[in-house]
Amino acid sequence: MQRHEVKRRRRWRWVTAASLALAVAAVVAGTGEEPARAAARAEEAGARAAFGAAYAVFMHPRCLNCHPAGEQPLQGDDSRPHAQNVQRGRTGNGKYALKCSNCHQTANVAGRHMPPGAPNWHLPPPGMPMVFEGKTAGELCRQFKDPAENGGKTIAGVIHHIEEDPLVLWGWSPGEGRTPPPLSRAEFVAKMKQWADGGAPCPE
Amino acid sequence: MITLQVNGRKYDVDVDPSTPLLWVLRDTLGLTGTKYGCGMAQCGACTVHLEGEAVRSCVTPVSRAAGKKITTIEGLSANLSHPLQRAWIEIDVPQCGYCQSGQIMAAAVLLRENARPTDTDIDDAMAGNICRCGTYPRIRRAIHRAAELLAERGRR
Amino acid sequence: MSAAKVSRREFLRSGTLVAGGLVIGLRLPALSAAEEAPGLGAGVFAPNGFVRVGTDEAVTIIVNKSEMGQGIYTSLPMILAEELEADWSRIRVEAAPVAPEYNHTVFGIQLTGGSTSVWSSFDQLRQAGAMARLLLVAAAAQAWGVEAAACRAENGFVLHSASGRRLSYGQLADRASTMPAPIEVALKNPKDFKLIGKPMRRLDTPAKTNGTAVFGIDVKRQGMLTAVVARPPVFGARVKSFDARKALAVPGVWHVVQIDAGVAVVADGFWPAKRGRDALEIVWDEGPLAGLDSQAQREQYAELAQQPGAVARREGDAAAAMGGAAKRLEAVYELPYLAHATMEPMNCVADVRPDGCEVWTGTQFQTGDRDAAAQAAGLPPEQVKLHTTLLGGGFGRRAVFDSHFVREAVQVSKTVKAPVKVVWTREDDIRGGFYRPAC
Numbered sequence: 124m125q126r127h128e129v130k131r132r133r134r135w136r137w138v139t140a141a142s143l144a145l146a147v148a149a150v151v152a153g154t155g156e157e158p159a160r161a162a163a164r165a166e167e168a169g170a171r172a173a174f175g176a177a178y179a180v181f182m183h184p185r186c187l188n189c190h191p192a193g194e195q196p197l198q199g200d201d202s203r204p205h206a207q208n209v210q211r212g213r214t215g216n217g218k219y220a221l222k223c224s225n226c227h228q229t230a231n232v233a234g235r236h237m238p239p240g241a242p243n244w245h246l247p248p249p250g251m252p253m254v255f256e257g258k259t260a261g262e263l264c265r266q267f268k269d270p271a272e273n274g275g276k277t278i279a280g281v282i283h284h285i286e287e288d289p290l291v292l293w294g295w296s297p298g299e300g301r302t303p304p305p306l307s308r309a310e311f312v313a314k315m316k317q318w319a320d321g322g323a324p325c326p327e
Numbered sequence: 328m329i330t331l332q333v334n335g336r337k338y339d340v341d342v343d344p345s346t347p348l349l350w351v352l353r354d355t356l357g358l359t360g361t362k363y364g365c366g367m368a369q370c371g372a373c374t375v376h377l378e379g380e381a382v383r384s385c386v387t388p389v390s391r392a393a394g395k396k397i398t399t400i401e402g403l404s405a406n407l408s409h410p411l412q413r414a415w416i417e418i419d420v421p422q423c424g425y426c427q428s429g430q431i432m433a434a435a436v437l438l439r440e441n442a443r444p445t446d447t448d449i450d451d452a453m454a455g456n457i458c459r460c461g462t463y464p465r466i467r468r469a470i471h472r473a474a475e476l477l478a479e480r481g482r483r
Numbered sequence: 484m485s486a487a488k489v490s491r492r493e494f495l496r497s498g499t500l501v502a503g504g505l506v507i508g509l510r511l512p513a514l515s516a517a518e519e520a521p522g523l524g525a526g527v528f529a530p531n532g533f534v535r536v537g538t539d540e541a542v543t544i545i546v547n548k549s550e551m552g553q554g555i556y557t558s559l560p561m562i563l564a565e566e567l568e569a570d571w572s573r574i575r576v577e578a579a580p581v582a583p584e585y586n587h588t589v590f591g592i593q594l595t596g597g598s599t600s601v602w603s604s605f606d607q608l609r610q611a612g613a614m615a616r617l618l619l620v621a622a623a624a625q626a627w628g629v630e631a632a633a634c635r636a637e638n639g640f641v642l643h644s645a646s647g648r649r650l651s652y653g654q655l656a657d658r659a660s661t662m663p664a665p666i667e668v669a670l671k672n673p674k675d676f677k678l679i680g681k682p683m684r685r686l687d688t689p690a691k692t693n694g695t696a697v698f699g700i701d702v703k704r705q706g707m708l709t710a711v712v713a714r715p716p717v718f719g720a721r722v723k724s725f726d727a728r729k730a731l732a733v734p735g736v737w738h739v740v741q742i743d744a745g746v747a748v749v750a751d752g753f754w755p756a757k758r759g760r761d762a763l764e765i766v767w768d769e770g771p772l773a774g775l776d777s778q779a780q781r782e783q784y785a786e787l788a789q790q791p792g793a794v795a796r797r798e799g800d801a802a803a804a805m806g807g808a809a810k811r812l813e814a815v816y817e818l819p820y821l822a823h824a825t826m827e828p829m830n831c832v833a834d835v836r837p838d839g840c841e842v843w844t845g846t847q848f849q850t851g852d853r854d855a856a857a858q859a860a861g862l863p864p865e866q867v868k869l870h871t872t873l874l875g876g877g878f879g880r881r882a883v884f885d886s887h888f889v890r891e892a893v894q895v896s897k898t899v900k901a902p903v904k905v906v907w908t909r910e911d912d913i914r915g916g917f918y919r920p921a922c
Contacts, residue, residue, distance in 0.1 A: 207454045220374070220434070221454070225383055226368035226382075232368075363828060366909060
């Protein structure tokens with residue numbers, strides 16, 4: 124319950140930031156600024172807005188559940204703590220007899236309430252937990268850009284990851300009884316590319 | 328044909344590759360020590376070792392196990408000599424006994440990775456195995472006891 | 484020493500005591516070929532239906548209660564072994580077949596439930612053990628040509644203190660079989676108990692730690708098929724029509740048969756049977772209970788709770804006391820329908836042949852299940868052999884008045900003319916099993 128409220132507040136914050144950026148762009152345009160510079164500003168504003176749209180995907184249970192703030196993955200459309208006290212473990216692959224791939228196969232097991240699956244089902248490792256849960260759009264954006272937090276990736280590397288990683292792609296074929304994220308995969312990738320191409324600007 | 332290596336023995340089985348490993352073990356190979364409890368990786372009764380990891384055989388397609396090393400409760404030891412089996416008998420853990428194969432196979436991975444587990448470690452390892460009789464307190468004691476037996480064996 | 488009188492007739496009824504020969508078969512368990520123990524024939528002392536002593540020193544105790552986790556395969560043998568003065572390390576346990584001598588001493592049918600097993604079997608098993616001991620002592624006395632009173636039994640031996648001689652129960656088994664039945668037996672003084680009241684390790688633990696324990700779901704028979712049943716979506720629903728083509732197209736599926744419980748898909752194993760079951764297309768007549776829902780039921784119960792109920796006991800004037808009470812407390816207690824959720828999903832193996840029927844299952848209710856199997860098979864009850872396996876949990880789920888899980892297996896086996904194991908999926912039992920009563 125609490126988490127949902129937090130999420131709503133953050134979304135609102137982002138909308139405010141985006142509107143501000145657009146307003147600034149409009150004002151700048153009105154001052155008769157150099158067209159190229161104005162275009163660049165508009166592009167940056169568009170990139171920021173694109174990240175904002177993609178943010179809704181990152182905050183969706185299909186993505187957020189395996190990027191938890193704590194040491195336990197979440198599950199289900201209500202992002203409840205994963206059953207069976209499953210833990211991140213030393214490598215992000217679970218712990219002892221409860222390693223991710225003990226139940227999660229490389230593909231979904233057919234049927235409702237059956238374990239979903241994709242190649243290399245895992246959580247981020249504890250040294251680089253890449254938390255989504257509870258992060259604002261700005262916080263998440265800065266986390267993505269920080270090589271110390273993103274596994275030493277460039278922006279291009281980040282884009283490649285979200286475009287190609289089978290575990291990310293799984294979000295759009297989550298199996299029976301699980302909703303997919305609010306944007307289609309193509310829309311999501313396009314938004315993230317727009318964000319990258321526009322200089323990867325972060326919302327406040 | 329899929330070749331399986333179960334408890335050190337090779338088997339060629341002619342089954343649909345999507346068949347869960349559980350049913351190949353139980354119905355095709357007759358190794359009924361591994362149990363069916365829920366069929367959806369929720370109860371742990373079907374736990375076996377696949378390359379040393381405590382997989383839920385009820386959701387593991389047999390194709391994943393092809394050519395890999397599988398150990399079931401029948402293969403844990405030849406003569407009840409595994410420290411967990413000795414501890415299970417000493418503490419008299421089972422009641423109806425139906426979940427215990429899975430409990431023991433899960434605990435075996437815990438002990439391999441952590442020879443002196445704390446209560447928290449036991450919770451982290453064993454929370455995926457349900458016991459309808461409620462033998463949990465004795466399972467906990469027996470895992471601690473098995474760790475001692477393991478340490479004694481190490482000293483000898 | 485306290486002595487309990489046991490009439491000869493009672494012993495004849497419950498035992499194999501016939502003088503002048505080793506009487507195997509009369510009261511010995513009717514075993515299937517697979518279960519026939521080697522050596523059961525010559526050299527077994529079987530004084531009554533509850534114990535056998537072999538020349539190999541094995542002491543087999545026949546337990547007429549079902550082991551479902553409560554430890555009855557240890558506690559009942561303790562009672563008998565106490566009086567028998569048996570060597571506890573030699574004790575083996577065997578499930579009793581269905582026969583009147585194995586009926587519950589209070590309920591009069593063969594059943595395990597209600598936390599009644601130990602107290603209701605206590606005297607019976609003490610007598611059975613004491614009787615066997617008495618005969619072994621008599622056999623030794625005869626062998627040595629001494630008075631029985633000069634001998635005593637201890638830890639699997641009969642000893643003659645005066646001469647220091649001793650003979651093991653195995654060595655005495657043959658001779659003990661020829662001894663005349665006693666009319667009365669002497670029971671031990673409870674202060675001399677060595678097993679009863681002492682913490683003992685369970686006898687079934689080793690088998691439950693290496694995968695060798697056999698539950699109903701583990702039973703294997705030559706040529707056995709496995710069935711999974713499409714069960715009604717609503718209690719009381721009936722099959723209107725079904726299309727089996729997709730089910731029959733699943734490799735490994737052999738038969739699709741309609742039974743009282745629904746439609747059974749019979750296959751080489753559980754997995755093809757379940758796949759076939761899931762591929763069935765069935766039109767159900769959901770019947771009058773289709774509209775039943777928990778909320779409406781709860782409201783109905785609440786309403787009924789306001790009506791005057793049956794009086795279980797009347798003492799004093801409750802209404803007056805309540806009326807005059809300074810403080811009144813009210814509470815509402817509700818109990819929903821709950822699945823028992825036995826860890827071992829429900830199952831039963833049946834093998835119906837023209838001349839007989841065998842059933843293997845983890846059951847708490849042998850008499851009812853045997854009779855139901857006979858009825859479903861169209862055979863007299865004497866032609867049904869029911870083998871009780873270990874139970875992966877009971878909780879009453881395996882003592883059901885209509886024996887539905889046995890009946891359906893018999894129906895399927897009879898139809899397909901092969902041994903069949905019917906296995907319920909977990910969902911089958913949670914959705915439409917036999918629930919705990921609600922209130």
